[in-house]
Amino acid sequence: MKPTENGITMTPAILVTGGAGYVGSHTVTTLLERQSGQEFEIVVVDNLSNAYRSEGQKKPESLRIIEEITNKTIHFYELDIRDADALSKVFETHNVECVIHFAALKAVGESVEKPLEYYQANIGGTCTLMETMRKYGVFKLIYSSSCTVYGEPERLPLDEGHPTGRGLTSPYGKSKYFCEEIMKDLSISDKKWKIISLRYFNPVGAHRSGRIGEDPAGIPNNLMPFIAQVAVGRLSELKVFGNDYPTPDGTGVRDYIHVEDLAEGHVKAMKLFQQPGFSGFHAINLGTGTGYSVLEMVAAFKAASGKDIPYRIIGRRAGDIATNYSDVALSHKLLGWRAVKTLEDMCADTWRWQSKNPNGFKTS
Ligand SMILES: NC(=O)c1ccc[n+]([C@@H]2O[C@H](COP(=O)([O-])OP(=O)(O)OC[C@H]3O[C@@H](n4cnc5c(N)ncnc54)[C@H](O)[C@@H]3O)[C@@H](O)[C@H]2O)c1
Numbered sequence: 001m002k003p004t005e006n007g008i009t010m011t012p013a014i015l016v017t018g019g020a021g022y023v024g025s026h027t028v029t030t031l032l033e034r035q036s037g038q039e040f041e042i043v044v045v046d047n048l049s050n051a052y053r054s055e056g057q058k059k060p061e062s063l064r065i066i067e068e069i070t071n072k073t074i075h076f077y078e079l080d081i082r083d084a085d086a087l088s089k090v091f092e093t094h095n096v097e098c099v100i101h102f103a104a105l106k107a108v109g110e111s112v113e114k115p116l117e118y119y120q121a122n123i124g125g126t127c128t129l130m131e132t133m134r135k136y137g138v139f140k141l142i143y144s145s146s147c148t149v150y151g152e153p154e155r156l157p158l159d160e161g162h163p164t165g166r167g168l169t170s171p172y173g174k175s176k177y178f179c180e181e182i183m184k185d186l187s188i189s190d191k192k193w194k195i196i197s198l199r200y201f202n203p204v205g206a207h208r209s210g211r212i213g214e215d216p217a218g219i220p221n222n223l224m225p226f227i228a229q230v231a232v233g234r235l236s237e238l239k240v241f242g243n244d245y246p247t248p249d250g251t252g253v254r255d256y257i258h259v260e261d262l263a264e265g266h267v268k269a270m271k272l273f274q275q276p277g278f279s280g281f282h283a284i285n286l287g288t289g290t291g292y293s294v295l296e297m298v299a300a301f302k303a304a305s306g307k308d309i310p311y312r313i314i315g316r317r318a319g320d321i322a323t324n325y326s327d328v329a330l331s332h333k334l335l336g337w338r339a340v341k342t343l344e345d346m347c348a349d350t351w352r353w354q355s356k357n358p359n360g361f362k363t364s
Pocket of ligand 1: 017019020022024045047048049051080081082101102103104105121125145146147201202203222
């Protein structure tokens with residue numbers, strides 16, 4: 001049963017799993033910024049395994065700051081999405097209309113060392129979430145997938161018809177692929193499901209206020225936060241994994257996308273749910289369609305920050321590919337969405353966040 005108050009249906013809610021994390025927090029911000037009145041509530045569930053909460057606070061820092069930026073309230077529950085009972089209580093408390101599912105473990109290297117933990121969290125968690133959705137009659141799901149599902153590109157740009165699941169090298173990448181396969185099977189078995197799997201390319205940048213951003217625990221796995229931490233003096237130099245790839249300057253080329261553009265893509269994807277006859281499983285790329293090399297990123301960040309970025313070329317990293325960038329035609333067509341932020345915006349916003357918050361969300 002959906003919760004009601006005195007027979008009146010409560011405000012519809014968007015349930016955001018992992019909403020305290022990097023992409024989730026920016027998406028929550030954009031959803032609230034786009035809302036003029038009280039059209040829907042935002043309900044975040046997160047186990048805080050990769051989000052920081054200050055001592056004595058109920059909500060993680062990212063959500064506390066979003067409430068300040070937007071002057072709106074976020075409902076927050078600290079829970080693990082594998083805990084079906086805790087998750088059920090959220091569905092019983094709020095009138096959940098749709099779910100945006102970010103919660104996952106995401107460190108590629110760590111996933112090779114801890115495959116069971118990754119499969120359990122990412123696949124087990126997703127199954128528990130979808131079982132709970134079905135139990136409460138909620139069938140609209142937006143899933144955070146990744147361009148990782150394409151493996152080694154057979155052609156570029158990577159369009160959604162490119163094969164997936166071939167030659168995947170990490171349990172993380174496989175978990176994203178397996179989840180998509182499960183979602184496809186589920187939507188074949190029951191036509192009520194409306195599932196949009198957004199295949200992100202490389203999210204970077206931060207909210208333009210510089211108040212929220214990516215705050216990786218330990219040494220960053222991704223290029224942009226690594227560069228930013230070198231620029232701010234937290235790390236001494238950038239390690240560049242290989243300069244002998246078949247790319248113009250020999251370093252790896254990726255399609256970087258500003259996290260605010262990515263967030264807007266989710267808002268646009270939600271509008272698809274309202275289209276008459278829309279159902280089934282749909283995979284859609286979210287990228288810019290343009291690739292930049294590691295050394296181009298270093299140069300752009302240096303220009304945006306005015307800081308020197310010392311770097312050292314070391315050997316290739318296992319599992320890395322030379323080049324990837326997206327075909328953006330389907331996202332234009334289906335979502336009416338395209339990335340508008342430039343490489344300069346990505347670097348300037350990352351630098352604003354990093355320089356204002358050298359220790360991330362921790363104040364000291
Ligand atoms: N950032 C990227 O480069 C990237 C690229 C492609 C896809 N993705 C996907 O996007 C999603 C969000 O990524 P992100 O960069 O924001 O990661 P993140 O780690 O910043 O955010 C994930 C959030 O989920 C929470 N979480 C993890 N496991 C949970 C569980 N079992 N129950 C409840 N909460 C849990 C964490 O505490 C964290 O706040 C992930 O699914 C990730 O695989 C990210």
